[in-house]
Amino acid sequence: MFLGIDVGTGGTRAILIDRNGKVLASHSAEHAAIRSEHIGWAEQDPEDWWRAAQEAIAGALRAAAEAGHTAPVEAVGLTGQMHGCVMLDAAGEVLRPALIWCDQRTQPQCDWLTEKIGYERLIELTANPALPNFTLTKLLWVREHQPQIFAKIAHVLCPKDFVRLRMTGTYAMDMQEASGTLLLDVVHRRWSREMAELTGIPMSWLPPLFEGPEICARISDAGATATGIKAGTPVAAGAGDQGAGAVGMGILAPGSVSATIGTSGVVFAATAKPTLDPKGRLHTFCHAAPGVWHVMGVTNGAGLSFRYLRDTFFPARSYDELTSLAEQVAPGSDGLLWAPYLFGERTPHLDPNARAAFVGITASTTAAHFVRAVLEGVAFSLKDTFTLFKELGIPVEKIRLGGGGARGPLWRQIQADVYGHAVELLEAEEGGAFGAALLAGTGVGAWPSVEAACQATIRPAQVIEPKHAEAMALAYVHYRKMYPALRTIG
Incomplete structure (x- = not known):
């Protein structure tokens, strides 16, 4: 079985599929409500995503067992809401609630980026303009308004990558997700050192990059205890919700x-x-x-x-x-x-x-x-x-x-x-979780390519x-x- 996990805005969903693309079981767990202290603000607690992920995984495994599907999980793929800014200290602990994709408070930071770098140059460097949704603008807001928190940052992740960290102990991000941070050189598929230097973001904060189906981590002993998935199970890089959803379609x-x-x-x-x-x-x-x-x-x-x-x-x-x-x-x-x-x-x-x-x-x-x-x-x-x-x-x-x-x-x-x-x-149509499961299966050789996985299952x-x-x-x-x-x- 291949496990796909979708860390959405309203909740986390886990599905189990076989090599024919048949959904064997699924389960969802709701997140706590979005915090919106002011108009345009939107925050969530990353640890709540991890709590929901554990519930969703346990529910899917239980439902699969009850239906007679007892094969072990062969690989895991993750997807989720994009652009969310998870700020962690050197020990991997959450420093503040995450500013999520629909948070709109960072227009002043967007204006600063556009003035400093130039609209056309931003698109040359990252393929995109500065928008409040993107991760970088959220980091700049925290630097300006909460410098005491900014000074403690050692790692920056997006929502599904935080859940993977809790499952595996590994910091990683896929190319598609990273495209929505405003820190990726999208044309050359690598972090943009120039963007990081221009904006004062240490490259050390940015996790290693992988293609969607690449195996980037394995379930840790602690992750196995929390999820019921065998320690050592491969975990693919996955994709943001839109990339994984497109794979699933x-x-x-x-x-x-x-x-x-x-x-x-x-x-x-x-x-x-x-x-x-x-x-x-x-x-x-x-x-x-x-x-x-x-x-x-x-x-x-x-x-x-x-x-x-x-x-x-x-x-x-x-x-x-x-x-x-x-x-x-x-x-x-x-x-x-x-x-x-x-x-x-x-x-x-x-x-x-x-x-x-x-x-x-x-x-x-x-x-x-x-x-x-x-x-x-x-x-x-x-x-x-x-x-x-x-x-x-x-x-x-x-x-x-x-x-x-x-x-x-x-x-x-x-x-x-x-x-x-x-x-x-x-x-x-099973959404991003299905695409994440296909990426996981591709990563362990169930299909020779993502395209072949789609042809075999959709x-x-x-x-x-x-x-x-x-x-x-x-x-x-x-x-x-x-x-x-x-x-x-x-």
């Missing part, structure tokens, strides 16, 4: 694209070489597979928009009930639009201060309109990335849907209509054709007019 060749709606939303395209957006609106990262890169656009408030709507206005209703309501409204929501900027926005606006809004409310607007407008607004925001792909000549031949946005028929159809392109569903199940592309294209024109007006208001 078979997005490895140019022309293959995924659109995934989780808490955030991501449109992800594999590329054979680094493709840089001179304006920095798209992220260019190393892929989880060696010798492959990817570009992606990110909507911060995707599934989060639907959750916000439910929790704030319809707490007694389920998502399915709300979706059934939305089915009563025609495509275009009778002119009601939703700008999903609950945590600022990344693609294409790069604006941490952007704010969400409903536009077009009338006396005839019903609860059903609000729900459908949210579903459409998230899809429009992801459409912005497809618009940039076209501008930059990035091919789109097939689109596969993932995450919560792929599980309901209405949101699937809305995406096909908004993208104006057929979309595929997979026979089993099977499309359904194609959904657009039905209302013309109506959605017109609505998208109106959607694009919202952000400039909202920015003016702000």
Whole structure:
């Protein structure tokens, strides 16, 4: 069996798969709520991730045993939320809660980086502009506001790499995850010594780098006691959630694209070489597979928009009930639009201060309109990335849907209509944990390459054709007019 572990934002999930890609067992454990002391702040306790990981692993192993799957775990792969900044002292102890991916407090540090290094030079060095989401900006915030903590830092990790540290005692990071730190030379797949020197970050803080399927550590005696996995079991480097999720959906060749709606939303395209957006609106990262890169656009408030709507206005209703309501409204929501900027926005606006809004409310607007407008607004925001792909000549031949946005028929159809392109569903879409398990299996030779692992285990199940592309294209024109007006208001 191969074990994949996904250290997400809301919880940690563990799955066990066999060499045919069949999921033998899975289990999830929730994290404590995100701490948000001020608007735009978002922190979590790394030790809580480790607690949840232990629960998830134990639950998956127990479920596998109950189903008669008693073979040992052959290898482990990890994935998780990207960009989180875990600061550790020389003994590997956590110095403060981690600033996670959706924390937006670091715009002043981004401005400082851009002024000091230059926008174009930043993209040359790291393939990306300075954004509040990235790890480096969080380190600079701590240096400015909590110098006593900054002085004690000896190691910097991202969330899933912290869990691996607790499992193995080894400091490591994969290329895809490191691409989101703003400290990686993405084109040459190595730490950028120049970025570290320009920003005063010691190279000694940065862990050794590995390709996604490389075995970088082994379960320690303490890790075995905590997890029930045999000491010495190989652990692959893995990938950040987007890279591992793309592996789990078979997005490895140019022309293959995924659109995934989780808490955030991501449109992800594999590329054979680094493709840089001179304006920095798209992220260019190393892929989880060696010798492959990817570009992606990110909507911060995707599934989060639907959750916000439910929790704030319809707490007694389920998502399915709300979706059934939305089915009563025609495509275009009778002119009601939703700008999903609950945590600022990344693609294409790069604006941490952007704010969400409903536009077009009338006396005839019903609860059903609000729900459908949210579903459409998230899809429009992801459409912005497809618009940039076209501008930059990035091919789109097939689109596969993932995450919560792929599980309901209405949101699937809305995406096909908004993208104006057929979309595929997979026979089993298991998210980043599945991709992490494939990387682990590749690392111990179950498959000769990541591409071979995907070919052996991933099977499309359904194609959904657009039905209302013309109506959605017109609505998208109106959607694009919202952000400039909202920015003016702000």
